Amino acid sequence: MAWSREDMCKRASLELKNGFYCNLGIGMPTMVANYIPENVNVTLHSENGMLGIGPFPLLSEVDPDIINAGKQTITELPESSYFDSSESFAMIRGGHIDLSILGALQVSEKGDLANWMIPGKMVKGMGGAMDLVAGVKKVIILMEHNAKDGTSKLVKECNLPLTGMSVVNMIITDLGVFEIENEKIKLIEKAKDVSLEEIVSRTEANISS
Amino acid sequence: MAWSREDMCKRASLELKNGFYCNLGIGMPTMVANYIPENVNVTLHSENGMLGIGPFPLLSEVDPDIINAGKQTITELPESSYFDSSESFAMIRGGHIDLSILGALQVSEKGDLANWMIPGKMVKGMGGAMDLVAGVKKVIILMEHNAKDGTSKLVKECNLPLTGMSVVNMIITDLGVFEIENEKIKLIEKAKDVSLEEIVSRTEANISS
Amino acid sequence: MNTSSKIYNTTKEALSGVLFDGMIILSGGFGVVGIPENLTLAIRDSKIKNLTVVSNNCGVDSFGLGLLLETRQIKKMISSYVGENKLFAEQYLNGEIELEFSPQGTLAERCRAGGAGIPAFYTKTGVGTIVAENKEIKNIEGVDYLMEKAIIGDLSIIKAWKSDTSGNLIFRKTARNFNPPFAKAGKICVVEVEEIVETGSLDSDHIHLPGIYVDRIIKCSSYEKKIENLTTSVGK
Amino acid sequence: MNTSSKIYNTTKEALSGVLFDGMIILSGGFGVVGIPENLTLAIRDSKIKNLTVVSNNCGVDSFGLGLLLETRQIKKMISSYVGENKLFAEQYLNGEIELEFSPQGTLAERCRAGGAGIPAFYTKTGVGTIVAENKEIKNIEGVDYLMEKAIIGDLSIIKAWKSDTSGNLIFRKTARNFNPPFAKAGKICVVEVEEIVETGSLDSDHIHLPGIYVDRIIKCSSYEKKIENLTTSVGK
Numbered sequence: 001m002a003w004s005r006e007d008m009c010k011r012a013s014l015e016l017k018n019g020f021y022c023n024l025g026i027g028m029p030t031m032v033a034n035y036i037p038e039n040v041n042v043t044l045h046s047e048n049g050m051l052g053i054g055p056f057p058l059l060s061e062v063d064p065d066i067i068n069a070g071k072q073t074i075t076e077l078p079e080s081s082y083f084d085s086s087e088s089f090a091m092i093r094g095g096h097i098d099l100s101i102l103g104a105l106q107v108s109e110k111g112d113l114a115n116w117m118i119p120g121k122m123v124k125g126m127g128g129a130m131d132l133v134a135g136v137k138k139v140i141i142l143m144e145h146n147a148k149d150g151t152s153k154l155v156k157e158c159n160l161p162l163t164g165m166s167v168v169n170m171i172i173t174d175l176g177v178f179e180i181e182n183e184k185i186k187l188i189e190k191a192k193d194v195s196l197e198e199i200v201s202r203t204e205a206n207i208s209s
Numbered sequence: 210m211a212w213s214r215e216d217m218c219k220r221a222s223l224e225l226k227n228g229f230y231c232n233l234g235i236g237m238p239t240m241v242a243n244y245i246p247e248n249v250n251v252t253l254h255s256e257n258g259m260l261g262i263g264p265f266p267l268l269s270e271v272d273p274d275i276i277n278a279g280k281q282t283i284t285e286l287p288e289s290s291y292f293d294s295s296e297s298f299a300m301i302r303g304g305h306i307d308l309s310i311l312g313a314l315q316v317s318e319k320g321d322l323a324n325w326m327i328p329g330k331m332v333k334g335m336g337g338a339m340d341l342v343a344g345v346k347k348v349i350i351l352m353e354h355n356a357k358d359g360t361s362k363l364v365k366e367c368n369l370p371l372t373g374m375s376v377v378n379m380i381i382t383d384l385g386v387f388e389i390e391n392e393k394i395k396l397i398e399k400a401k402d403v404s405l406e407e408i409v410s411r412t413e414a415n416i417s418s
Numbered sequence: 419m420n421t422s423s424k425i426y427n428t429t430k431e432a433l434s435g436v437l438f439d440g441m442i443i444l445s446g447g448f449g450v451v452g453i454p455e456n457l458t459l460a461i462r463d464s465k466i467k468n469l470t471v472v473s474n475n476c477g478v479d480s481f482g483l484g485l486l487l488e489t490r491q492i493k494k495m496i497s498s499y500v501g502e503n504k505l506f507a508e509q510y511l512n513g514e515i516e517l518e519f520s521p522q523g524t525l526a527e528r529c530r531a532g533g534a535g536i537p538a539f540y541t542k543t544g545v546g547t548i549v550a551e552n553k554e555i556k557n558i559e560g561v562d563y564l565m566e567k568a569i570i571g572d573l574s575i576i577k578a579w580k581s582d583t584s585g586n587l588i589f590r591k592t593a594r595n596f597n598p599p600f601a602k603a604g605k606i607c608v609v610e611v612e613e614i615v616e617t618g619s620l621d622s623d624h625i626h627l628p629g630i631y632v633d634r635i636i637k638c639s640s641y642e643k644k645i646e647n648l649t650t651s652v653g654k
Numbered sequence: 655m656n657t658s659s660k661i662y663n664t665t666k667e668a669l670s671g672v673l674f675d676g677m678i679i680l681s682g683g684f685g686v687v688g689i690p691e692n693l694t695l696a697i698r699d700s701k702i703k704n705l706t707v708v709s710n711n712c713g714v715d716s717f718g719l720g721l722l723l724e725t726r727q728i729k730k731m732i733s734s735y736v737g738e739n740k741l742f743a744e745q746y747l748n749g750e751i752e753l754e755f756s757p758q759g760t761l762a763e764r765c766r767a768g769g770a771g772i773p774a775f776y777t778k779t780g781v782g783t784i785v786a787e788n789k790e791i792k793n794i795e796g797v798d799y800l801m802e803k804a805i806i807g808d809l810s811i812i813k814a815w816k817s818d819t820s821g822n823l824i825f826r827k828t829a830r831n832f833n834p835p836f837a838k839a840g841k842i843c844v845v846e847v848e849e850i851v852e853t854g855s856l857d858s859d860h861i862h863l864p865g866i867y868v869d870r871i872i873k874c875s876s877y878e879k880k881i882e883n884l885t886t887s888v889g890k
Contacts, residue, residue, distance in 0.1 A: 019659075021866045043820075043866070047522060048448040049595050051864050056651040064451065064643040065591040071449040071502075071646040078854030079820040081861035082591055084598040084626075085448065085474070086530035089523025093541060093771030094838065096866050112546075122511065123519075124501030130549065131523030134542040135771050165546030228423075230630045252584075252630070256758060257684040258831050260628050265887040273687065273879040274827040280685040280738075281885040287618030288584040290625035291827055293834040293862075294684065294710070295766035298759025302535030302777060303602065305630050321782075331747065332755075333737030339785065340759030343778040344535050374782030531775070537794045539767070539775040558773045558803075567794075590859065623826065624860040 002145075002174040003191040010035045011189075012101055012142050012172050016042045023047065023092070023132060025102035026070040029142050032101055043079065045097055047128040049088045052080030069128065089128070093135040100136040102129060104143045104171075106158045109205045111168040111180040113141065114160035126163060133164035145173035145202055152204035154178070154185060175199050184208050211354075211383040212400040219244045220398075221310055221351050221381050225251045232256065232301070232341060234311035235279040238351050241310055252288065254306055256337040258297045261289030278337065298337070302344040309345040311338060313352045313380075315367045318414045320377040320389040322350065323369035335372060342373035354382035354411060361413035363387070363394060384408050393417050424585050425614065425635050429460035432636040436573055436606050437466045440493075444529060444569070444600040445473040445483060446576035449502070449646050452593030453482045454610050456638040457575040462489055470494040472529070472569055474522060474596055478502050481644050490514065496569070498522035502646065521549060524566050526599050532568035533602025533631075540565055574604025578627070581609060581637075582617040585629030594626065601631045608634040612641065660821050661850065661871050665696035668872040672809055672842050673702045676729075680765060680805070680836040681709040681719060682812035685738070685882050688829030689718045690846050692874040693811040698725055706730040708765070708805055710758060710832055714738045717880055726750065732805070734758035738882065757785060760802050762835050768804035769838025769867075776801055810840025814863070817845060817873075818853040821865030830862065837867045844870040848877065 003011065005028060013035035016022055023045045024030050033053070036042055044053040046068045053068055054075035061075060068074050091097060106114040113133055116126040133139050147153055154171065171178040176199060177189035187199060187209040200207055212220065214237060222244035225231055232254045233239050242262070245251055253262040255277045262277055263284035270284060277283045300306060315323040322342055325335040342348050352362055363380065380387040385408060386398035396408060396418040409416055426432035443461070447453030458477075461469075462485050469492050476495055477483035486492050487505045494516035500506050509515040520528065521543050531539055540563035544550050554565040576597040579590035587609060589597060601607045614637045662668035679697070683689030694713075697705075698721050705728050712731055713719035722728050723741045730752035736742045745751040756764065757779050767775055776799035780786050790801040812833040815826035823845060825833060837843045850873045 045866075046592070048451075048592050050592050051866060052858075056649045058652070059650045062645070062648065062650060063591065064645050065593040067449060067451050067592055067646075071451075072649040073645060073647065074649070076591070076858055078852075079818070079822065079865065080858040081822055081864040082589075082594055082859055083861075083864065084589075084594050085522070085526035085596045086599040089526050090766075090770035090838070091864075091866060093523055093527075093543060094769045095771060096769075096838075122507045123517075125497060125499035125519055126521050126549075127499040128522035130521040130547060131543045134545070135523075162547045254630075255828070257687075257828050259828050260630060261622075265885045267888070268886045271881070271884065271886060272827065273881050274829040276685060276687050276828055276882075280687075280882040282881060282883065283885070285622055285827070287616075288582070288586065288629065289622040290586055290628040291623055291825075291830055292625075292628065293825075293830050294758070294762035294832045295835040298762050299530075299534035299602070300628075300630060302759055302763075302779065303533045304535060305533075305602075331743045332753075334733060334735035334755055335757050335785075336735040337758035339757040339783060340779045343781070344759075371783045527770070527772070534763075536763070536775050536777060537797070537799055538792075539772050541772060556774075561773070563773055588859070594859075621860075623824070624857075626859075 001193045008142060008172055008174060011177065012140060015099060015140055016040060020098040021045055021096065023097050023100045023136060027103050029101040029103060030070060045091065047088050047092065049083050049085055050080060052077040089131050092131050095135055095137055097136045099138045099140065100132045101140045101142050102132065104141045104153060105160050106153050106155050107141055107168050107171055108155050108158045109185050110183045111166045112158050113163045113168050114158040115163045117161045119161065129163050133167040138169045139167055140170045140172060141168055142172050145175040152202060154203045154205040156205055175202065210402045217351060217381055217383060220386065221349060224308060224349055225249060229307040230254055230305065232306050232309045232345060236312050238310040238312060239279060254300065256297050256301065258292050258294055259289060261286040298340050301340050304344060304346055306345045308347045308349065309341045310349045310351050311341065313350045313362060314369050315362050315364050316350055316377050316380055317364050317367045318394050319392045320375045321367050322372045322377050323367040324372045326370045328370065338372050342376040347378045348376055349379045349381060350377055351381050354384040361411060363412050363414040365414055384411065424632065425583060429456050429610065429636050432608050432634045433457065433460050433464065437464050439466050440468045441572040442470045442472065444571035444574040444604050445471055446597035446600045448474050448595035450478060450482050450644045452577050452589065452595050452597055453477065454575040454577040455482060455642060456610050456640065457608060458482055458485060462486055462491065467491045468493040470496065472496040472571060474498050474525060476500045476503050476506050478646065479505055494518065496520055498525050519549065526596060528566055528569040529603040530599040532570040533599065536568060538565050538567045569603055571604040574600045574607040576601045576607065576609050578609050578611045580613045580615055580620065581611045581635050582615050582620050584617045585632030585635055586620055586625045587627040587632060588620060589626050598627045601627055606633050607631055610636050610638045613637065660868060661819060665692050665846065665872050668844050668870045669693065669696050669700065673700050675702050676704045677808040678706045678708065680807035680810040680840050681707055682833035682836045684710050684831035686714060686718050686880045688813050688825065688831050688833055689713065690811040690813040691718060691878060692846050692876065693844060694718055694721060698722055698727065703727045704729040706732065708732040708807060710734050710761060712736045712739050712742050714882065715741055730754065732756055734761050755785065762832060764802055764805040765839040766835040768806040769835065772804060774801050774803045805839055807840040810836045810843040812837045812843065812845050814845050814847045816849045816851055816856065817847045817871050818851050818856050820853045821868030821871055822856055822861045823863040823868060824856060825862050834863045837863055842869050843867055846872050846874045849873065
């Protein structure tokens, strides 16, 4: 039985260590914040210029001047600070963020990542994703193992336009946890009751374990 | 009769226009601030991270955390703001400062400036001078026309190490006011009772008028 | 009140003499937070056209820069994300508008560089992607970097919270975003604010953008401050 | 008080485990304003040697970095101005110390770049001077620029006015100067402050240096705050 989205977020939350500064991408990665253990003190970064993201506001607390990178209304915390976009990306590019968790369309054996564009469809833009994968110390991809049509998202070579080359360190899917080492994908943890055979059969990339 | 140092500062002060942001170098240039006409609103920049330099403090007001680039204790004004050194030089390098007045050892016909180093003597360093002459919109040199040994400081070619190449726009000396145009030094104003002959005889560089 | 003559009475006056067809305008904000909503309206009403607009996003339909799409005043956008705007998609697919994608951090840094007299810099962001096409790659100590060039605008329009009469600015919360780097990269910078206070009433240690970067100030009383994604939690 | 464990009780503890011979140390301050006076004393007492020190100045005789000249712990200085220090002159002329001059703005930007992941940038500063020797020149749109490389230190020692327990910092007046860019360019950043306040008591809109850049904090009670040039005016 593969992991649920909640299982995946819980597993990802274990990668957030005490004292870390983290950037969580839009979608499922944002939800990882809900599973951070109480004794782990993590500061969340938002690339539009904030450290210390708090929970969503009560309706009575909504402040249109406080949003995250997904343009959602949020709140601040006692340790929060605000800064401009050039400063925000200086933090990212300069390697001061410990961890980024992002979604993906494809990840290759070399750790290449494609997550911003499907040619032929309307292009929305890369936003801050190229900066994050180039600058953050550790990049974790949180995604379904297979696309809706069943094709593997762990591929030998990406055929979609890249977000970054050799940038992914770890992948967490509904089938397990993988690390990229020396341009190889290594399985380090299987989801409960998922067999190695199932993972291999549902993966285009070569998997070592 | 050549201009006194006070005359030179007064003449230089006429170059400070209403609304200007100016940086005044250490020594005589700093004194120009004392002659700014009352109806002219000028904001003085200090490269160690301050806009809006006020006068020297009363002894009872001295604050060791407020100094100018010459490490003199100063005061702040209502419009003052503080910022870090990288921001301060972003202002300078980015062309946001309207005018800088600096001292010099030599200025050449091309507007090359030497004002930071005499080889063989101990070298103190260029401080912010290279940044100022490269970045500020207009650079005025305020200096004695001749060195103590009588040699001309307006030269055909500088033989001292340069602070910047083709960076000087105007020179104010005790003998007059000069502009650099198309790599030529042009006399635009003589000090009272100083003849063109005297200026030419005391100048190594070619002077046009 | 005004000795510095930076303060204007209407957005139209605040933009008078600085607008022309084909100009490059840097427009502050992230999403629709901290955008110069009122100056954008004045640019729409000025009817200048063939604009190159640099902005992280292109507003939303019928708000912010979305308004200048309706009037077809924009020839080219330089942005990192334009996904919130159906009209943009339509004009782009019809070939009516050009688009240059710049990664968000690269975009912010290109403008910061433009304001700081740095014509170009190197970054790892975008190496090996389509962003690197036609750009110089340099290997520095074993790592490949991309050369990115500075952006300087003919005009910056930005939004701050408060200004003093000297143009010293304070921003509020995440409404700061691209406003300071864009202000620095414009040959002329016009700022709209919610409040103008006397010079001397802001703390000199806490000015976000010194007045040296601000040419014209207009206080606006009307702020829609649209919310794109209202997300709330329930009380405990 | 401390959940973040960034707070240390002595300067010696605050530097424990991060010092080694031959390391690169970035030391904040301009002249003797905003210098980490107490951390400098602790580095002297640690007796580490062969240091490369990046600092705009080298203190004055018997104060600030001048103390590390007395003990001959510095092998090389990267500075823009070392004119206030007779001992420096003496050691330099004797060939006991190396010196790399970097123009003040270039020095600040090289550290800002180091902290911002920018390995190199172009500037007009120093073109045609000895600063340009052995550096790449690039012509961009008709103008010659110099390529300057980023500086990254093994350690930054800086001085702030106040810190909260998360490491968010506030500086005071012109004591800010090189401290923020140097903090960002150090692999480890240790800050000494005059006061530590509870997290939440500083205004989130007015943090000069967010805690992400600060690894260790030490509150010092003794500040000499020397004045180099006491200049005063008489009352009216």
